[in-house]
Amino acid sequence: MRISELSRATGVAIPTVKYYLREGLLARGNATAPNQADYVAAHAHRLHLIRVLREVGGLSIGRVAAVLAAIDDASLPRHELFGVAQRALAPPSAGSASAQVTLAEAEIDLFLADLGWEVSAEAPARRSLAEALVALRKLGRDCGAEVFLPHAQAAGHIAEQEVSGVGAEGDRAAAVEKLVVGTVVFEAALVALRRLAHEHYSGLRAALYTPGQ
Amino acid sequence: MRISELSRATGVAIPTVKYYLREGLLARGNATAPNQADYVAAHAHRLHLIRVLREVGGLSIGRVAAVLAAIDDASLPRHELFGVAQRALAPPSAGSASAQVTLAEAEIDLFLADLGWEVSAEAPARRSLAEALVALRKLGRDCGAEVFLPHAQAAGHIAEQEVSGVGAEGDRAAAVEKLVVGTVVFEAALVALRRLAHEHYSGLRAALYTPGQ
């Protein structure tokens, strides 16, 4: 497969493919001549993965690179895959937290302890949750971490099912990829479904179908 | 309150405040002299809202502007608020869908019908969900819309509680704002909680605490 076929097969423009090659996201094809290289199905798959992470997951190219590095790193022990994948997927938390956020993080820790959840102190999602709490307060809602209880229960439900569904089968790289794709794609799906459910449970369907009223 | 006090009170740099003024996200202060304007608490609140939508919600300035326009539009009837807010918050869906996505959308419609959910055909989240399904397929997972069933149930649960919690009290603008903030902030919280739950339910805590092994 030459670059133009790869491009056609995946729907990614040739200059973009070249850009990914330059950035090291995509391995170079097997060179058969100074200006001829052979790409195989694995290249097309990798290209699809890159695009899904970018477009569905909204990851930057740099973050995609980190995720791919985790997928490719054969030295990672299996039991660390989940953590590494999560860290690679996490948004680049803005350096040091404000005092408000640090305070909120402590509240979040208590909340998680009440739930019986054990998470590492470095989990990026801890910070995100604290920031969400601070956001609510800045906007005048005087609430504690317990506002998140319904969401925590729902999240716990899904996560339990998802984790049990990820078997140990397949090779290591395939397993990390599955983890990453699951995290990213089902997150997008969950968010979309919540919004659809909002629409359903609020009574706005009629309003949307008859916008004139 | 002068601009420097507004800046200090909210933690937003003065040039950034000026940028928001230029873009019309923030109303100008009441001018008391050619180079003196008075800002009030409402300005600080609006500034906080802008930052939350940007940083927690990840919205672009353009999208923030659309959301604020919906909040400020006094002519919107109350029963359309939810729909308008959702549309304003939605990511700018890339024009026309591919054939694959269009096909997936039909499957999603069936899936939603099976759930008994009634959503408008223009709901942007429908497209997002279809795109998630297409992403899974591009990566070699041969699955139907029913893979989303657990997520749909969880999303339904939360949405039901959230919708029932949003009363009709307060003035109209405050109500839309609450809707928007709830959608954005609890979405971020839900996503963070899912990741934390992943960490808890997979057995990776020990691995993270003793990374050397």
Next chain:
DNA sequence: TATAATGGATACTGCTACTATCTGATTCGG
């Protein structure tokens, strides 16, 4: 009154994610 800060306009910057162009092979249709 000297110094600093203000509001507003205009111009500039840094970053990201591509695009475009160039070059010297190489392949392919006739």
Next chain:
DNA sequence: CCGAATCAGATAGTAGCAGTATCCATTATA
């Protein structure tokens, strides 16, 4: 076997976004 098209790779350029910086003629302040 020849000329047009295509190729891989390198280098340079672009568009858009979200601020930043600078300038100006005031106005507040020590």
